[in-house]
Amino acid sequence: MRIVFKIGSNLLQTEDGDIDLNFLSKLGEGVKKLKKSGHEILIVSSGAVLSGAKRLGIKEKPKDLILKQALSAVGQAYLMHLYDTVFSNYGLNVGQVLLTRDVFSAKNKDRFINAKNTLSKLLELNIVPIINENDAVAVSELVFGDNDFLAVYVSFMVNANLLVIFSSAGGLRNEANEIVPLVENVEEAFKYVKGTGTSFGTGGMRSKLEATRLATTLNIPVIITGKDESIPNLSNLETKGTLFKPSKRKLRNALKVIATLEEPKGLVVIDDGAVKALKEGKSLLPAGVKGVEGSFRKGDIVSIVDEKGLIIGKGKVNFSSEDIKKIKGKKTKEVRQLLKTTKDEVIHRDNMVVFL
Secondary structure, X not given: OEEEEEXXXXXXXXXXXXXXXXXXXXXXXXXXXXXHOXXXXXXXXXXXXXHHHHHHOOOOOOOOHHHHHHHHHHHHHHHHHHHHHHHHOOOOEEXXXXXXXXXXXXXXXXHHHXXXXXXXXXXXXXXXXXXXXXXXXXXXXXXXXXXXHHHHHHHHHOOOOEEEEEOOOOOOEOOOXXXXXXEOOHHHHXXXXXXXXOOOOOOOHHHHHHHHHHHHHOOOOEEEEOOOOOHHHHHHOOOOOEEEXXXXXXXXXXXXXXXXXXXXXXXXXXXXHHHHHHHOOOOEOHHHEEEEEOOOOOOOEEEEEXXXXXXXXXXXXXXXXXXXXXXXXXXXXXXXXXXXOOOOOOEOHHHEEEXX
């Protein structure tokens, strides 16, 4: 089994704000046992900004992007030193891999393949890749949402069999603050979401659920769990946290590319009736469209969102943004008359990924 672990900034520090060497040691011991059983492990780790702040004695999360990048430049070296020092006690070798968003773009297929080949070679050499966003050169402070989405993209890239996201919450919690052990429909889990992010992190449970929804759509099971987890048991999908089952629908590779590598050029906002229709596997018709954001052409990829702003999916449009504005809310007959077309769908179901 090939497993991707995602470690957030908040997991790397104790309640007193120190680097949690005990957790790193437990992680190293668990990885050793998993690898001894024949499993391959990759770790997507945040913490460069946190580590840089610790080294320089800065106690509060910086707000200035340039300062964050500078702290990341200092902290990434320290972060890798920590992983190398702790993991070497368990006979593990680690390798640093820094990625930027453009690696996961259909326009940069060569970069994607090069990164994939590098990770494959590291695994072949029995090395544990420690993967992070290249924060020192990132132009946006929230590119990957505390690396939750980066972990999903890496899981897709390496054909992972399981994604494990460590969280200070220990898993998804219900209204009674109890861990929900199993989730078969990620959409229903959003009702439990509380809060956003942590002291040095940028994620929070909403980010983790949105990333989980994408992963399960890609047929990758996800576990959200905490520091007290029995790491070797994760390979059996046994957890003290929450297991999210993968979607039963098998996506064609072309749709997986749309879901992960294609950058959306705009948004199409749809009503509740259209959301229900998409969940049932139907195409998106003009009658269900409420609005459009951004400027895009026929054949571009767009995100599909409901009226609350929740992303429902992504797909390839049959009409430009200007044409969709003209036909939104209209019936098929009116659309054909207005645009002189035989097309019925704004997005055909064969060219759409629904994250539900």
